Amino acid sequence: MKRFLAVIGIIMTMLLVTSVIAEYSQISFLADPASWFNKQSPWTAFLAFLLLSADVVIPVPSCIIMTVNGALFGIWLGAVISLLGGLGATLIGFSLGRWMTPLVQSWFSQEEWEQSQSFLVEWGSIGIIITRPIPILAETMSIVAGTSLSCRQTLLSSFLGLLPIAIIYSLSGAMAIDLKTSVASFFLSLTIAGIFWWIGKRYLKE
Secondary structure (H helix, E strand, O other), X not given: OHHXXXXXXXXXHHHHHHHHHHHHOOOHHHHXXXXXXXXXXXXXXXXXXXXXXXXXXXXXXXXXXXXXXXXHHOHHHHHHHHHHHHHHHHHHHHHHHHHHHHHHHOOOOHHHHHHHHHHHHHHHHHHHHHHOOOOOHHHHHHHHHOOOOOHHHHHHHHHHHHHHHXXXXXXXXXXXXXXXXXXXXXXXXXXXXXXXXXXXXXXXXO
16 A cells, blocks of 8 residues: 555645646736636636646646636536536546556556555545545546546546535635635535445445
């Protein structure tokens, strides 16, 4: 498991370095993309989707974009756009993980690889759900999932984790209120993860 944790650490470090570089490069668009979203239109919705999908490879301020989605498109449509963008990021991360799998597997012995696979199959879905509100960790889990989980399982887990976040940020934008969105999203996701885990365990026991 030490090698497995080291791989996760390497992925997190790479994503963190990318974020730091973007922060210090003073790219105004990445720092505050809200100025690009000044009207309600299909193009604006598509741009929001593209940026949220790219969040797994470039440091996009997703919370700002999801809040603006709510302000422009209303609670439910804004949440749907944010949800689709988040799932797009998950799919890109998953694809990267699939592409990296042969290289990552070469770092492990057969026994170590089987242990890491068993661990991810058992706990990967929960990990995806509860890390969705957390930058860097969310992207890392999407990539790691590509080495072990199915695409369907990864997208479903991501959907469960993203849903409360998308709604809360969209609500914040639509109502122009100052919510502690990150904290609220985290605890809502944690609650869903607990329910998902409980149902899964009962199903497996039966």
